[in-house]
Amino acid sequence: MQELDDKKMVFKVCQDHGNRPADLVQILHEVQAHKGFLSDEVLREIASCLNLSRAEVHGVVSFYHDFRRVPAGKTVVKICLAEACQAVGCDELKEHATQTLSVGLGETSSGGAVSLQHVYCLGNCALGPAVMINGNLYGRVTPEKLDALVSEAES
Ligand code: FES
CATH class of the missing domain: 1.10.10 (Arc Repressor Mutant, subunit A)
Structure with missing residues (x-):
């Protein structure tokens, strides 16, 4: 059907x-x-x-990174890795995300809870590091702020 x-x-x-x-x-x-x-x-x-x-x-x-071959996780986290965000620490944020979420870039966690993706510019360059979670855009995201935003999205 x-x-x-x-x-x-x-x-x-x-x-x-x-x-x-x-x-x-x-x-x-x-x-x-x-x-x-x-x-x-x-x-x-x-x-x-x-x-x-x-x-x-x-x-x-x-x-194209935006196309998914498997269903996305319940929470979709996109981290900008473009130049402006690189200059303000997106690599550290990416490392933190892969460790705390236990999922690699471009992957979905085994239980389907979270998908972690990288993107190249979210149009929020002046407020990097920029992250989008379930379609909502956030700026100046620190590792601690990312943890809080993901917890909020999952609740
Ligand atoms: S470079 Fe990251 S939002 Fe533009």
Whole structure:
């Protein structure tokens, strides 16, 4: 049943874009927004609708960090690693996050509680280190502040 729904959803998203291969990135974002991640089945459907090879679709998915191949954790933590945030300690924050959350960058914890991702600029450069948690943006995030924000998000 879920597979049928996914197939219909992918078909509609692709159709809304006129099945244009040039819209692949946008289509992937929209499908991920609907489903939460990009399963093998939806990637196969997208390739079919756009008349692309599965390798072409997989190539684009693996190029962009924002695309998820597995469901995201309940709490999604994105840490900016771009230049302005590097200058104010995002590497230390990243190390702290991987240790305290027990999850690597780009991974989801085994119980599915938290996903940790790196991004390159959240548009909050003057207030780095910048972090986004479940879509909410935070600035001047210290390791202690990160712990508090994650606890708050998980409660
Ligand atoms: S460089 Fe980190 S928010 Fe822009």
